[in-house]
Amino acid sequence: MLGWVKAAIHVEPDGAAVAVRALQLVVETLAVDRPTGDPLSIVLSGGSTPRPLYRLMAQEPARSRIPWSRLHVFWADERAVPPTDEQSNYRLAAELLLEHVPIPPQNIHRMQGELEPQQAAQAYQKLLASLAAAGNRWLQPDIVILGLGEDGHVASLFPGSPALAESERAVLAVQATYQDRPAGRITLTPAVLNGAHRILFLVTGKAKRPAVRRALNGPLDPLHVPAHALQPRHGEVIWLLDKAAAG
Numbered sequence: 003m004l005g006w007v008k009a010a011i012h013v014e015p016d017g018a019a020v021a022v023r024a025l026q027l028v029v030e031t032l033a034v035d036r037p038t039g040d041p042l043s044i045v046l047s048g049g050s051t052p053r054p055l056y057r058l059m060a061q062e063p064a065r066s067r068i069p070w071s072r073l074h075v076f077w078a079d080e081r082a083v084p085p086t087d088e089q090s091n092y093r094l095a096a097e098l099l100l101e102h103v104p105i106p107p108q109n110i111h112r113m114q115g116e117l118e119p120q121q122a123a124q125a126y127q128k129l130l131a132s133l134a135a136a137g138n139r140w141l142q143p144d145i146v147i148l149g150l151g152e153d154g155h156v157a158s159l160f161p162g163s164p165a166l167a168e169s170e171r172a173v174l175a176v177q178a179t180y181q182d183r184p185a186g187r188i189t190l191t192p193a194v195l196n197g198a199h200r201i202l203f204l205v206t207g208k209a210k211r212p213a214v215r216r217a218l219n220g221p222l223d224p225l226h227v228p229a230h231a232l233q234p235r236h237g238e239v240i241w242l243l244d245k246a247a248a249g
C-alpha cells in the first residue's frame with residue numbers, strides 16, 4: 003500500500019504473468035452482478051504492454067466470461083492518426099481483441115484520431131456527455147487499463163502538462179513529449195479517470211524501473227509524476243509489475 007493513494011502492487015515473474023493477472027482482474031471486474039442491461043465499461047490504452055492482455059481477452063476461457071453485449075469500450079488516449087494507421091490505439095485493440103469477440107459495433111467508442119486533435123477531443127467529450135445524458139455511468143468506468151511511459155506519462159498525460167490538473171473537461175488535445183510516436187494526441191483527463199472503480203497499471207521491462215520508482219516511492223507530485231494525479235474518488239489503483247520493472 004502507498005501513503006498517497008489506496009493502491010495495491012503485485013509483482014509477477016514476467017510480462018506473460020502480468021497479462022494473466024490482469025486478465026483475472028478484468029474478468030472479475032466485469033463479471034460483477036449488475037441488473038440485466040446495465041452497461042459495463044472498460045477504458046483501453048495503446049502501447050506495447052497491454053497487447054498480451056488483449057490477446058488473452060479474445061481467447062477462451064475469458065472470451066466466454068466477458069459480457070460483451072453489455073460492455074462499452076473507450077480509449078484512454080489516441081494518437082493523431084487515422085484508425086487504419088499502425089500507430090492507432092484503436093487499430094491495436096481492434097486487431098488483437100475487438101474483431102475476435104461478439105461486441106456490438108455501437109459499443110465501441112473510439113477517439114477519432116483522423117480529425118484535428120482539438121476537434122477530436124471535443125467530439126469525444128460530446129460523445130461521453132451524450133452517453134451520460136442517456137443514463138450511462140461514463141464518469142465511472144468499471145476498469146481502466148493504463149501503461150506507464152519511461153518518462154512517467156500515463157494515457158497521454160505527460161509530466162508537466164496542464165492536462166494533469168484538469169478537473170472539468172474529460173477529454174483534451176495535447177502534444178506528446180515522447181520521441182518515437184505521433185505528437186498530436188487526444189487524452190482522457192483525471193476528471194474522468196478518477197471516476198473509475200478500478201485502474202490497472204501494467205508495467206513491464208527494466209527500462210520502466212526509474213518511472214516506477216518515481217510513481218511508487220517518490221514524493222507526491224501530481225504535476226510531474228502523472229501517476230500521482232490518478233487517485234480514484236471511490237475506486238482503487240492496482241499496479242501489476244514484472245520483476246524487471248519492479249527492480
Ligand code: 6PG
Binds near residue numbers: 150158
Ligand atoms: C500510448 C499509450 C501510452 C502508453 C505508454 C506505455 O498511446 O502510447 O496509451 O500512455 O501506455 O506510452 O507504452 P508501452 O506499453 O509501449 O511502453
